[in-house]
Amino acid sequence: MTTDPAAPSAPARRAPAGAAVLREDVTEAIRAAVLEELAAVGFARMSIEGIARRAGVGKTAVYRRWKSKLHLVLDLIGAFAVDGLPVPATGSLYGDVRALLEVLSHVLRHPVASAVIPDLLVEAARNPEIADAVRGALLEGQLRMAQGIVSGAVERGELPAETDPGRALDLAIGPLYWRQVVVRDAIRPGDLDALAHSVVAGLRSA
The missing domain is CATH 1.10.10.60 (Homeodomain-like)
Structure with missing residues (x-):
């Protein structure tokens, strides 16, 4: 069946009246x-x-x-979370740890981190829902990177198979958090170099 060229065309579809447009x-x-x-x-x-x-x-x-206000704050945290970043792959344990420290140091320098994270951690100690949400927003991406670093080091023979990625992350993030969030002291490249050597030494001596 042919279409009559004189027939009126169907009206263009429009968004429903009142549809939300988030500016x-x-x-x-x-x-x-x-x-x-x-x-x-x-x-x-x-x-x-x-x-x-x-x-x-x-x-x-x-x-x-x-x-909710919790979801709003977690959205802000997500803006500088490391979940979407690739696992460092420099070819050596020291190089991977140093790259991880660079990423974590950058995250903790973000103004949202200094304004939000300490307060959220206090609330997380009182509220299991907040604790679970904060753990998901802050820890999962960082732990994934630590797992990748440890796995690569085990494959190269630099670490024993039983090395705990969580311990690797603790050794790395603890000093950075203390310096940058608690004491609010500046971190220099040389500080990250020294910390990377300490983390590697700590993992090998476990």
């Missing part, structure tokens, strides 16, 4: 307001109302993007 400038204003609110009152006292007021938007604008 990026509003989203960024809310994220900035979260950091300001955290700095002012901390996670426990932070509220969606306070965030919305600082951002100059209604509460609905916040809830359309995040269902």
Whole structure:
């Protein structure tokens, strides 16, 4: 059957009336307001109302993007999480550990880290839901990288097969967290070199 060229064409489909369009400038204003609110009152006292007021938007604008303040904060953490980064593959245990330290140091220098992580860890000690969420956002990507580094070192004969990747991560992240988040001391490249040697020595002596 042929189509009559004179027949009217079907009307173009349009988005349903009232369809949500999330403006990026509003989203960024809310994220900035979260950091300001955290700095002012901390996670426990932070509220969606306070965030919305600082951002100059209604509460609905916040809830359309995040269902709770915890999800909002975890979204910020996700902006600098290492989950999507490739496992270092320099060909040596020292090189891989040094690359991991560089990544972790960069993460901890992020302004969101210094504003959010210490407060969240305090809340995580009181609330299992927050503890699980923080563990997923912060630990899983870093542990995946540590597992890859240890696996490569075992294959090259640099570490015994029973080496614990969690211990490797503890040796690496503990000093960095203390220096950059607790003491807030600057980390120089030479410091990362020395720490990488210490981590490697610690793993080999286990």
